[in-house]
Amino acid sequence: MSRWQPNARERLADAALELFVEQGFASTTVPEITARAGLTTRTFFRHFADKREVLFDSGDSLPALARRIIAEAPPELSPIAVIAGGLDTVASEQFGGDIEHFRTRRAVIHADESLRERELRKMSALSEAISHGFRQRGLDELRATLVAHVTATVFSVAIGRWLDEDKPAPLSELLHDTLAVLRSVLDDLDASGSKAQARADSR
Amino acid sequence: MSRWQPNARERLADAALELFVEQGFASTTVPEITARAGLTTRTFFRHFADKREVLFDSGDSLPALARRIIAEAPPELSPIAVIAGGLDTVASEQFGGDIEHFRTRRAVIHADESLRERELRKMSALSEAISHGFRQRGLDELRATLVAHVTATVFSVAIGRWLDEDKPAPLSELLHDTLAVLRSVLDDLDASGSKAQARADSR
Structure with missing residues (x-):
């Protein structure tokens, strides 16, 4: 799977950071991050234990x-x-x-x-x-x-x-x-x- | 009221510390602390915002x-x-x-x-x-x-x-x-x- 998602980690991190700035860290969910990045939550959790780990x-x-x-x-x-x-x-x-x-x-x-x-x-x-x-x-x-x-x-x-x-x-x-x-x-x-x-x- | 409770603050702190050691910080409640100290929870909250503040x-x-x-x-x-x-x-x-x-x-x-x-x-x-x-x-x-x-x-x-x-x-x-x-x-x-x-x- 992962060969179809180049830079998945970086895309997730960028999307997360954008959302944290826009709406705050506490009110941002993992599904929102993955939607922004165009990736699945499953991919997210392959790269990060939780949204805090992105930072x-x-x-x-x-x-x-x-x-x-x-x-x-x-x-x-x-x-x-x-x-x-x-x-x-x-x-x-x-x-x-x-x-x-x-x-x-x-x-x-x-x-x-x-x-x-x-x-x-x-x-x-x-x-x-x-x-x-x-x-x-x-x-x-x-x-x-x-x-x-x-x-x-x-x-x-x-x-x-x-x-x-x-x-x-x-x-x-x-x-x-x-x-x-x-x-x-x-x-x-x-x-x-x-x-x-x-x-x-x-x- | 407070003149009837000499050293209330110290008694509460001692009781809390004993309980934290005996049963852990997380599982100790304010009522347990005040019971051990022989004081009311009202007295506790006059001295400390929460059990963490004791420390x-x-x-x-x-x-x-x-x-x-x-x-x-x-x-x-x-x-x-x-x-x-x-x-x-x-x-x-x-x-x-x-x-x-x-x-x-x-x-x-x-x-x-x-x-x-x-x-x-x-x-x-x-x-x-x-x-x-x-x-x-x-x-x-x-x-x-x-x-x-x-x-x-x-x-x-x-x-x-x-x-x-x-x-x-x-x-x-x-x-x-x-x-x-x-x-x-x-x-x-x-x-x-x-x-x-x-x-x-x-x-």
Whole structure:
């Protein structure tokens, strides 16, 4: 059957996204989606467990990609260098499509509380994959967990910047910039500490 | 009426937590909670919107505390220094009670998907409060957002360590240590960069 339905998955996802925007996520049914896409509900359920999965489909492959990047990185790289080195790969493999698609998807998710919660859970799954990947490389649990959190932060903030700006820089550039700003924010503790120290010394 | 019911709020929370552990969160009803506490359902609803709020009650005051700490910090402090300076206050004001209460609460939340999602949403509300607080101090939006994320990370990781360990160090100590380890993890990019540079130079 499936050879008669080229791009069924993509057509279903596009139809779903259109309907979610037009009439809201909660009030859109699977039969409405399949009618719009010109496909059967049976085909729908071959591709997606439910209408929510249409939105979180690509998010499911992100943890797998993260695991692969971490496992394949040269062993001498520090964890944060592994992450910095993987940013471009993730940007091109996961976010290479039309930016408008990602903007629409985000708008749909933001409009529905259960979807927002699901989005947070997916981010958590990514963190878990990263943390596990680094423990496999012999990193202690605390550092592995912290690298995972930092990575999730860099992604969610950089993607937000990408989707918010009118003429955004490429996502890979925003990812690197966000990591750099995060590092400078944490460095500021030293700056302030040494200023305080300088004041104390000059007394 | 309320003067005849001393500690009603605490009694209800204790009874609820006991029942959640004994029979699960989903299958515990408000009448069961009030029967265990020896109070009326009317009293229950004077204190909590629903049974879920019993678990997230103290989490609701954390954003307010964060806002206060940020607003009252000396203006010359860097954002991360403000956070570092506030860790002890939060540890004592929000987590001063019996550690077993917090362990039980966490076990109940982890056992239920909707509660885990709610917990993540609450952490988001804390982040939003922190980010807003720093924007009020004139910090740009990107840095304010990143400081908020970092703070949420430090809290969730340090609290995890506190609840996991058999004989944990005081929470305030774990908070400071977690922040220090996070900074060292991010610093490692330089270390690795300079090692690579050193290798390149020696060729």
